[in-house]
Amino acid sequence: MRREKPKFKQIIDAAVVVIAEHGYHQAQVSKIAKQAGVADGTIYLYFKNKEDILISLFQEKMGSFIEKIEQEIEGISSPLEKLYVLVRTHFSALADDPHMAVVTQLELRQSNKELRQRINEVLKGYLRLIDSIIIEGMEKGEFRNDLDVRLTRQMIFGTIDETVTTWVMNEQKYDLAALAEPVYELLAKGCAAGR
Amino acid sequence: MRREKPKFKQIIDAAVVVIAEHGYHQAQVSKIAKQAGVADGTIYLYFKNKEDILISLFQEKMGSFIEKIEQEIEGISSPLEKLYVLVRTHFSALADDPHMAVVTQLELRQSNKELRQRINEVLKGYLRLIDSIIIEGMEKGEFRNDLDVRLTRQMIFGTIDETVTTWVMNEQKYDLAALAEPVYELLAKGCAAGR
Amino acid sequence: MRREKPKFKQIIDAAVVVIAEHGYHQAQVSKIAKQAGVADGTIYLYFKNKEDILISLFQEKMGSFIEKIEQEIEGISSPLEKLYVLVRTHFSALADDPHMAVVTQLELRQSNKELRQRINEVLKGYLRLIDSIIIEGMEKGEFRNDLDVRLTRQMIFGTIDETVTTWVMNEQKYDLAALAEPVYELLAKGCAAGR
Amino acid sequence: MRREKPKFKQIIDAAVVVIAEHGYHQAQVSKIAKQAGVADGTIYLYFKNKEDILISLFQEKMGSFIEKIEQEIEGISSPLEKLYVLVRTHFSALADDPHMAVVTQLELRQSNKELRQRINEVLKGYLRLIDSIIIEGMEKGEFRNDLDVRLTRQMIFGTIDETVTTWVMNEQKYDLAALAEPVYELLAKGCAAGR
DNA sequence: TATGAATGAGGGTTCATTCAT
DNA sequence: GATGAATGAACCCTCATTCAT
Incomplete structure (x- = not known):
């Protein structure tokens, strides 16, 4: 399994750094190779082409991102609390990894x-996770039962997403994690069943 | 004022068509010039560079987009209704202009x-409009008064935005305008003051 | 007609010089452009890609080569003499253009x-010319009538071809044109009707 | 002597197969190694570099090709018959080894x-063989005595060569061996002393 | 001997922009 | 104002060769 090879991760991590620091259009393969401490050609032993680096980057990072959230949510029985933990974990994960956020x-x-479109395929896993919380919320009566899931x-x-993007565009000047609570409140208001 | 020259608009409209049909990365200046029926060099009599075409495009189109929404909202006294009209106008404007939506x-x-970032400058006008509705809503007691405006x-x-993007990525297969009502309901739940 | 543009010929001539002096595999587009006195990009206004330069080169040069031979042969009634003139013209044309010969x-x-294979398409014109001489020779009785044309x-x-190649590989040290006569004699012996 | 090592021949045979099937420019060292069932690096224990594989290939194959023809010719006293046998053996050897022909x-x-040019060195052995037949033919009076040997x-x-190349380019569709007789006749007409 | 992961030099092509007409 | 031919910088990828194991 190629993903266990250290160089695979090494190159992906290098790509994150280079893209964050120089921007997508200035992230030349040679720059990524240099950052990873390997030769240009070595990249192509682990990736089909440049695009494959980026797709793999997203799959790899988004994959563990979703896993982390799933783990945090697991064991929680209240869908509303699940929603809160999802927002909190989402925010704190990106707040802890500023490069990745950019x-x-x-x-x-x-x-x-x-x-x-390839990236969206990966994102779908995350969206399905949100869907499952919504559905469970309606079933358990915590969410209004007339919600359109989509x-x-x-x-x-x-x-x-908009909250994180605004935070990144403001150069991460304020505490994103602290927004988890109010954002959750806002969303919960839209979803929760009236008492 | 350059913006009144017919060729200025002609080139911007050509850019919208070319970008929508060929995609951003295949929208070469020469292709836009051809679509506009002018020579490549002529572009540079009206725009500083390629980026300037795109910024102008966004300013021009977003400007009239915001104007249209402001007009629709004007005269409405209820902030909640303003919010509804904003969503409805936003959706129907893009549903009516598929090229622009893409x-x-x-x-x-x-x-x-x-x-x-330049585009975001333009967007700020729209965001301020939303802010003003929120503030007015809190002042008039239609919105909860503990809302964080941002x-x-x-x-x-x-x-x-997410709703429109999903619709575009699904190739505009369903009726976007019809989503105005339920989306408004959802947002209103999050904002509105309890009974 | 692009072939009338001076730059078209200019680039082809440059390609001949560069290939002759540096060899096929060292004939980079940038080297050809420099020799032609144009920018690299200009090449692509006149040729689809590098291969197109080489195909055009062959078409252009081989075309006028065949034309020249056809003109020399025209008006000669004896097929044997036509064969002689063909050999002589072939040899002297290449002897006069050492770059092209290489x-x-x-x-x-x-x-x-x-x-x-594209080059062979062009060559076929030449081979057809040879065929026509053979056929005419048999019809007029100057060639043996049991010859297999192919x-x-x-x-x-x-x-x-072998004679010219040997001459080129020997660095064109001897007089190729002088071989026209004996080569013709040799070929004529193989073709001519005995008497 | 490296040439006796089994891997030496193994690699050369692999090279013939790979070049015939994929073409010269697609015959990468790694592909030859794979076909030969050895590691890439192993190639370099038997050959100085890639070019050395090809030179050795030609030497090896051409060497046995010439040997075979010499054996066939040996014992024949008539130079004309020797010429015939040379043509026949040349054609049938390549007809029997389509990969090698390509x-x-x-x-x-x-x-x-x-x-x-290195290949031509090897070819010289073959050309000398032809020369010896011509000279013997003139000495024995079977060939015209005014022939220019070269x-x-x-x-x-x-x-x-032209006959074989045409046959290969026509995808070896017809029987090359059957052409030995008429080609010999044609050449003999050019060489043989008049009765 | 044998391996195969790692190396890194090298080039065809695109396209935003200019400027002589 | 309008043209469009000319410019030239910039980059992804391949593959022969090496060398630590």
């Missing part, structure tokens, strides 16, 4: 349509 | 960080 | 199979 | 000038 919120969105998910994800 | 939701986001605006804009 | 006999043969053409072309 | 007639000619050899070799 890459996902700004730089990777400059990629071409094809790459972004629209609700778009509200939740859209709000989280 | 350009703003997908293609223009591939531009580099600098261009996107977060609430991020929820509103994030939800709208 | 290019056609050595360098262009290093091109890939696809390019060589084999005879292969003998004539193979002998001429 | 490699020698098409693929190896794409190699660079230096390699081709030109006659160029005719013989050029005709044979």
